[in-house]
Amino acid sequence: xxxxxxxxxxxxxxxxxxxxxxxxxxxxxxxxxxxxxxxxxxxxxxxxxxxxxxxxxxxxxxxxxxxxxxxxxxxxxxxxxxxxxxxxxxxxxxxxxxxxxxxxxxxxxxxxxxxxxxxxxxxxxxxxxxxxxxxxxxxxxxxxxxxxxxxxxxxxxxxxxxxxxxxxxxxxxxxxxxxxxxxxxxxxxxxxxxxxxxxxxxxxxxxxxxxxxxxxxxxxxxxxxxxxxxxxxxxxxxxxxxxxxxxxxxxxxxxxxxxxxxxxxxxxxxxxxxxxxxxxxxxxxxxxxxxxxxxxxxxxxxxxxxxxxxxxxxxxxxxxxxxxxxxxxx
Amino acid sequence: xxxxxxxxxxxxxxxxxxxxxxxxxxxxxxxxxxxxxxxxxxxxxxxxxxxxxxxxxxxxxxxxxxxxxxxxxxxxxxxxxxxxxxxxxxxxxxxxxxxxxxxxxxxxxxxxxxxxxxxxxxxxxxxxxxxxxxxxxxxxxxxxxxxxxxxxxxxxxxxxxxxxxxxxxxxxxxxxxxxxxxx
Ligand SMILES: Cc1cc2nc3c(=O)[nH]c(=O)nc-3n(C[C@H](O)[C@H](O)[C@H](O)COP(=O)(O)OP(=O)(O)OC[C@H]3O[C@@H](n4cnc5c(N)ncnc54)[C@H](O)[C@@H]3O)c2cc1C
Ligand code: SF4
Ligand code: FES
Ligand code: FES
Numbered sequence: 001x002x003x004x005x006x007x008x009x010x011x012x013x014x015x016x017x018x019x020x021x022x023x024x025x026x027x028x029x030x031x032x033x034x035x036x037x038x039x040x041x042x043x044x045x046x047x048x049x050x051x052x053x054x055x056x057x058x059x060x061x062x063x064x065x066x067x068x069x070x071x072x073x074x075x076x077x078x079x080x081x082x083x084x085x086x087x088x089x090x091x092x093x094x095x096x097x098x099x100x101x102x103x104x105x106x107x108x109x110x111x112x113x114x115x116x117x118x119x120x121x122x123x124x125x126x127x128x129x130x131x132x133x134x135x136x137x138x139x140x141x142x143x144x145x146x147x148x149x150x151x152x153x154x155x156x157x158x159x160x161x162x163x164x165x166x167x168x169x170x171x172x173x174x175x176x177x178x179x180x181x182x183x184x185x186x187x188x189x190x191x192x193x194x195x196x197x198x199x200x201x202x203x204x205x206x207x208x209x210x211x212x213x214x215x216x217x218x219x220x221x222x223x224x225x226x227x228x229x230x231x232x233x234x235x236x237x238x239x240x241x242x243x244x245x246x247x248x249x250x251x252x253x254x255x256x257x258x259x260x261x262x263x264x265x266x267x268x269x270x271x272x273x274x275x276x277x278x279x280x281x282x283x284x285x286x287x288x289x290x291x292x293x294x295x296x297x298x299x300x301x302x303x304x305x306x307x308x309x310x311x312x313x314x315x316x317x318x319x320x321x322x323x324x325x326x327x328x329x330x
Numbered sequence: 331x332x333x334x335x336x337x338x339x340x341x342x343x344x345x346x347x348x349x350x351x352x353x354x355x356x357x358x359x360x361x362x363x364x365x366x367x368x369x370x371x372x373x374x375x376x377x378x379x380x381x382x383x384x385x386x387x388x389x390x391x392x393x394x395x396x397x398x399x400x401x402x403x404x405x406x407x408x409x410x411x412x413x414x415x416x417x418x419x420x421x422x423x424x425x426x427x428x429x430x431x432x433x434x435x436x437x438x439x440x441x442x443x444x445x446x447x448x449x450x451x452x453x454x455x456x457x458x459x460x461x462x463x464x465x466x467x468x469x470x471x472x473x474x475x476x477x478x479x480x481x482x483x484x485x486x487x488x489x490x491x492x493x494x495x496x497x498x499x500x501x502x503x504x505x506x507x508x509x510x511x512x513x
Contacts, residue, residue, distance in 0.1 A: 005344040080466040100491025237490040
């Protein structure tokens, strides 16, 4: 690991100024991803700016019924927060489906959203990887790509974003509060991550040095009935092979509203807008759910080893929605 | 065990730092390379070798300790971030003559074979039972807002961050349930 300096800023402005002044600086949250990647030599910061002491560690309910989650709130505290469990349970479900008790006690909200891909070639500095070293090629494109993308990938990179929380936040139309040298700004979580295009090293639309300070989740009462289905290679404590976040609102048999997002299928959490469109205003049936998933997945281009993910996501969509339809009071 | 301020290299290059760390109730004033993880500081500097390095990447749980009472993986925490914080390792759970109820339950239930994962299992279980006492839900909790009932399935899910290569899992679950019932 490269030797580095360490700073604990007193406030947000100092944190941003520190990062702005140093080309090789990085923010440190819980460290569960960054420290791991530093050990592997994938990330080599010269300065760590520890943000966990900043006053960004509260969960507040907003007057409109929404939620404001500080960037340094630990994943376990967020999942267990009474207002989250009661009014925004999709967040608890997605968080509890990820990592382990110990890791959730360490991991922060912002760190979770900005964790890097689990592509094994990205993690191995001996392999070609356009994301780690632009221009070197993509070892995964014709290598072991079973776990990687089916949607939105490019010849430059076929990686997926591994966060479960991000999938739930995208489904719920959450908005990030960000602070950068230009001042405060907001950006929808759905616009945080990019598709790889020709620049897989550019993973987000955040300006350089931007500090995430909070995530706001708007009120969505019908999403109290929700589900997060996560398929993985063992029963628990594993990253998703594919996941579906869903919330459903029925008026009699008719779909009044729906939220649907997919995880582990693309370089960013994938909001299934097309599937939602195919569902809204129609009488709900399992066949309709399958057709809606097909509408979304028509754009899928599976890699040599992950063709199964198309059927997996389709089936998870049907299972999630039919389960919710059976439980929703009419 | 070393304690007191060590004459570590001066931190003038900014790449090492003074860290006051309380471990098992004893305060240590250390100067640590910023790269040192909590696990390495415990094992290499404080000779507390109960916490084990299984994977060094957060994947196995054998390095689990309690940080200000919460279970964490010490291999992914930089010690430099812990100035003023308090850590409990397996050595701090109880003395050799007076096992904690959890440790006694592990012995009674034969909840280990080689024992390599055991310090992490014990620290993790201690932290996990506190989480249950606060009614934190898990992935297998059906009603997120109801009090938690500690079933076998709940114990397995909540302990999933601790692997056991000897697969002593059934006895680990039984030991933890015994200890929970005796609480
Ligand atoms: C064994 C293992 C299993 C896991 N399983 C899962 C899983 O199943 N599902 C899942 O979703 N995740 C899983 N994770 C990943 C885990 O959730 C992430 O590592 C964690 O959420 C990252 O949060 P952190 O605070 O530790 O981030 P850090 O490691 O501290 O930081 C991650 C990135 O975010 C940046 N950053 C941190 N805070 C800010 C901020 N406020 N503003 C701007 N940038 C910031 C850092 O610079 C860094 O680039 C697993 C991890 C491990 C080790
Ligand atoms: S898929 Fe992306 S992250 Fe993986 S090797 Fe290719 S360029 Fe690198
Ligand atoms: S050594 Fe820390 S989790 Fe394996
Ligand atoms: S007892 Fe051997 S690894 Fe668990």
